[in-house]
Amino acid sequence: MPSFSQEINVDLNSNEDGALKTEGKDCKSEDSRFTPADRGANSAPEGLSAEQRIAFALRDFRGASSILSEGTPSPSTAGPPLPYIDEHHEDATQSDEEQVQCRDTEEVLNNAACRLRRWRAASRKLRRPRIIDNLCGGDDKEGGNKSCSGGHTDLADRLRSLAAAGNVSASAGELLSLAPPPPAATAPPSPGCLLSPTLADQSSAEYFGSSPECCADSGGLETAGAPVPPPGPRYKLATEGTLRVCCFQHTRTVVVKILAAKFLRRWETHVLCLHEDHIVSKTPSGLLEQPLSYSCMQEVYCISRWDSARKYCLRIVMPHGSLLLQANDVYTRDQWYHSIVWRKNIIRYRNFLTKSVRREVVLKELKNMVDFVMTTPLQDESVTRAPLQILTDLLSEEKDSPDWESWAENVTSAAAPLLAERCATGELCALLARLCRRRPRAAPLPALAPPVRRVLTRNVDFARAPNARQLVRDYISALSAHNSGSALVRRFVEVTHGGRRASCPHPRAAPNLAAVALAAIDEHYRGAPTPHVCDDAEDEVLCFADILEHMCEYEDWLLVVGAVLQPVPLCSGALGCPRVAQRLGRVLSALAHDSRCGAHSCVAPCRAARPSPPSWLRAAAPSDPLLALPSQDLCQLWGDMLGSLLQCCCKRKSFLQSMAKQLPDFVLVALNEHPAALEALCLMLEWEVASGEQTQLEIIAALQGTELGQKCYKDLCERQQNLQRLQAEGGPRRLALPVRATDADVEALLKAGALGNLECLSLAFTSVTSACAHHLIKLPSLRYLNLWATKFGDSGVQLIAEHLPRLQVLNLCETPISDKGIEALSGLSNLQRLNLNSTKLSAEAFEVLRQRLPQLQEYDIRYTEAW
Template identity: 85%
Template sequence: MPSYSQDINVDLNSNENGALKNESMEEKIEDRKFMPADLSSPNSAPAGLSADQKLAFALRDFLGTTSGQGVHPDGPSPSSASQQLPFIDEQEDAGPSDEDQKQCRTEEVLNNAACRLRRWRAASRKLRRPRIIDNLCKSEEKEASGRATGHTDLADRLRNLAAAGSASASAGELSSLAPPPPAATAPPSPGCLLSPSLADQSSAEYFGSSPECCADSTGLERSMGTPVPPPGPRYKLATEGSLRVCCFQHTRTVVVKILAAKFLRKWETHPLSLEEEHIVSKTPSGLLEHPLPYSCMQEVYCISRWDSARKYCLRIVMPHGSLLLQANDVYTRDQWYHSIVWRKNIIRYRNFLTKSVRREVVLKELKNMVDFVMTTPLQDESVTRTPLQILTDLLSERKDSPDWEEWAELVTSVAAPLLAERCATGELCALLARLCRRRPRAAPLPALAPPVRRVLTRNVDFARAPNARRLVRDYISALSAHNSGTALVRRFVEVTHGGRASCPHPRAAPNLAAVALAALDDHYRNASIPHVCDDKEEEVLCFADILEYMCEYEDWLVVVGAVLQPVPLCPGVLTCPRVARRLGNVLAALARDTRCQAHACVTPCRAARPSPPSWLKAAAPTEPLLALHNQQLCQLWGDMLGSLLHCCCKRKSFLQSMSKQLPDFVLVGLNEHPAALEALCLMLEWEVASGEQTQLEVIAALQGTELGQKYYKDLCDRQQNLQRLQAEGGPRRLALPVRATDADVEALLETGALGNLECLSLAFTSVTSACAHHLIKLPSLRYLNLWATKFGDSGVQLIAEHLPRLQVLNLCETPVSDKGIEALSGLSNLRRLNLNSTKLSAEAFDALRQRLPHLQEYDIRYTEAW
């Protein structure tokens, strides 16, 4: 009985290749000489047919699709009814006229039948078997072909059907002759058809892939432009596993044929390990006593026709025999198949690319390697790590040659899909950056764009990857070196951000800002002061443009502000007028933003230094570090101050910290900026400007302009009302009704003197933090109840600064958080504090207790600190 391992999966590397080629050439010549004849007689063959075509004509009923019928001119041809075999069945074009349709159909039937018969004969000849469908051939054909032919299970099944006397085959029988379908959970494998050996494959095919996969990936490559893996499951690169192993020799003699029979095969279980050069068994004994090198493998394919019997086998053809690997499931079988094919071909590509000298040959093989890596269904980091290392070696070996730039351009262009798939290594980033520096206008920018974006979106720390940062910097410089460099840089920022409202990559903005700042600092670090402009500045102005372009996106504006908050720029950068103009636009964008986390970036950051740098100091009109005109500085400084006063910094502590910059307030106020005039009025009202001389300077500045006089008049009116409010008299205790609002609190304070008011209850009212500006006018207040109100952090901070006599404070069920509760540490006289059902954390409460030693009673139930 023929063994399943030797059905169709044959070794085409025998010594009879020449005979097959000669026979195929003669058959092609005979096919060209063949002219279809009239088929009026169903039993007589037309004249002028070759031997194979006559046999195929005799079997026309067997090859038909319906029982008892011949080839009907109007019916479907057998080739269209049966399953088309890739690289076996040939597609024949229809005739141009209606008169030739009958002859074309007949020719198609005969040619396909003859083609299949030639394939069966070639397969049997390779197996060196003594018979080939002898029940259906003539006696002289038996003698001519019996010397170099064998028979397969296809021939057996065909002979059995003919011997049974069936005039035609049913649809099920015809489908049984076709290759078995691929597994439901695995992509098609080459075990289902007569695939050529690796040595006979053309360069257009991907080594180690089945023809079906090649066809599918080719179609996808045409439609999408880049090679993609075929549809189907994805696998991780196999490294080790337990498989059953069987080894048998190729059937050369009768004894070997008997020993290789299926009932005499010996199966062993081995824990296999896939190493870089060979396959080894962790228990080297028996069939795998010695390692199995990949270089000795002629073919590797799956035997998917055994899947129905739950025998998921993989065949490895060696020079003197074959090795069968059996897995527990089809997924494991296909995983090992793709893993072995990948390691085998990577070794071949490495040896070929490192030893070849001709440039065009190296580029062609590099293209094949890239396509192979991109179309493999393996998804593992090492699948692309090894090809990237081969690419790095290619670029490094000719690094000192004079034509290295041209060579690097060609290699980078060919390897563009591979560079877009995985992050480049540090050495490869350095080589690509060198290419951008040496030939900025000729560098393959489209091929370098994906790795640059991948660095920006996935890098975590540039301190550990300086070459990656260098690649991004040199790539941006290469973009700006073109004639439309400004538009290219803007487009690069746009693509990096993405088309959504927010960037999906949280690391992109910090990395891009860090690259821009590092480039500016590196160029201006040793610049002379005062600054002298030169032509070299054109190379780094694009990085200042990038900071300005990033501020056009709301989500990136906050990131840019956070990066720039500590003023991480050397004086040489700030003194350059062209860079200072772009930085001024960035600061103006931060000042215009209404979000606190954005415009708060112009204030000093929290640091251990007593006087940390800030943009309010760098852009101060009196002693500016930023090289802008005085009028622009005054407007910019006033805008930054106004955004802070209108949001979160309208507090006494902020004005006290800015008291040393009083000359800047005065200078900007004289330019009639509303924010500076408002800040000067608050300094007088809250007694921040201490000393009579200082107060006179502030009053003179307010009265120096028409707008300032209006602000000063409003201040005087408020002071008169405040004196009348703080006069002795009025109730000592007061409680507002439930429906009271901020307007009611303001109206209450305007009724008359409340200098004796010590206890105020606003519990369960609708007041908010806005009424804190009115409550701070009651300096004698000792008890304040804000239970179940909407009093927030900003109101608590204002109360803590202006009501130092407060002893009892009830903030139960209010939306205050750690930000406002930390400000209560300034109330040194506080005795009782209720923080029930607030957003208090344990850390904030521990810090508050240490700063309030006189606190006697507190309620922290239903909080995190409870």
């Protein structure tokens, strides 16, 4: 043992060869005296050597109850505090007793420094100098020298012993066994480095709206942040693998020395299987003759490699010894480490949470389990299923007790991060829906928001998941039950869409949300007595009609709403409710005023004159409405829907023929001076859709009944006179327009004189579009039409197919037509020659066209899909 007059200098910066730099033992230290400056009671004195600073930091190591850090050493509780080294007192004379005490103090510090030197030397033998430097050294900002921050090589063993003695909290003891191993790029650390960092905070559950009723008491929900898994690789839960096994029965300190040896004997190779409760070998013999139960494992952690063979091992501490599992690579070792820790802790959490009686203890342990599940790097189906099953069991207990609702609120709030990241099972969805249904105003809405959004964005088929749909429905009802329910519902739709962005990133969100809303409305009014009588129970279902209205505020969702509303999916009882009809009227108005065909065409009949299920043009018909709206509102809505169809894609003879049975509706809306109805009546007369003299007289009387109608009828008469002059005998039989011709040129040409004899018209390579089709259909004798390399589209082809049945030759080469317009050509029964070269013709559309055109003799389909 070195005396107090000897000095041991320890260089904390090891050289490249890993050698320890020390001065000779016989080297005497120079006496140094100084006047102490102002310092705190726990600060290290100035003027000490590196070794003495380390020893000073370790002066309370034998009796301390916590790990010491540089500059703030904790005073020992086992005895009186030790004096500072070389401290200069005002009294120059010291008693013999004080001199002996000073010697004893210096000897204790030197002994501590000697122990530190031995630890560092042993660590270099184990090839982990960097780890010891990280534990025992730190950068001094002022002097740039290395100084001690802990002084203990095996920091984890020190913490474990303190935790066993009751000086460290249980959560710190958990971190020792639950901490992840290091990345594969660096050398695996010793057990002393298995402390996990503090969990990062992130946004917990997004809350919809700012209602004070919902924010007042969230049942202990922590909105500051949720734990996240550490960075690094992700693993699948290990179930079977080949590992080498070594077992020895020694204490912990002896095991550390054994690991420093170059060889370990009696390694056995086993195919291990991880079951729910234990680890077994497929060849039960030798060291693993009996199953290894998870409940018997005291600790599981990784150990560093101790020789050049790079053996990556796990150490499982048992009551009577230790078991080493050696893997071939670091990834396999880490996978088995996390898998064993997962099995071990899940069993512990399951047993504790299902058998404990005190609810406050269960909630605390539930939060620990949520943190453990959220921070594990395992990604597997069972990793998701096991904690959710434990949560389901907790909520299933005492379902019939009077205080189940408050207990369910606390459990749901504690498990909010887990519900935000994992898909809830059907049974769990049923329990959460029950909570929302029984106590809507007290339900933990922030905790339930993530699972509801997950159901909406990821569920594919509600027929297979009825409990998930019920959860969404009851959650929306709970939102609307608050005083600011309408604002919360609007906010819920906005967050589900993803904010005010252009499009929703989740394609399943809109269909699922619309399906939930329509199902709730239809279920409430199914079988309701007629005529309808409003009651207070309707307040619970009006929020779903509001959801359909709010969804129409987003352009991408408007198309989805129109698709699910075609044909009318609601029963007559829902349509007969004035409050529901008012909201549906706003939805239909949004669809009617949208310029996209996919939106406004949803109000038209799916098939011609199909009575059941009806279209919205039939449901909102002013003559016999199913939608309970005032007469004036119905006429305006019906006219808006009709006007959008006529201005875009339904200004066709076939559409007006399909709507001929609703002529009274046209007349009623026309008497309200709606321009769309007046235009439709004029087209019926012009295209001879209205058959019979009595019907035509009714239409003329309706047109002349209003001032605007008289003007429309006057314009119709003028067009008819021009049509008679155009179709009069005379004029050329063949006509070709120049390349620079446009739609206006075609209109001016047809107004110039009689073209009743025109049979062949060539508009090839001109700039005409589908807009000129309304003028081309006025040529009764047209047999040949050349539209090569024009901008003639599907709508123009559909008009030609309906009004020029005598057409025999048609050239649509290099035009932007598609299958929609090509299928309309099946109405040209006299067509003999057809050119579809370089168009968007598909093979299926061409086969249908050939079957419907028996007289087609020549066709050109080169450079198409049907070629």
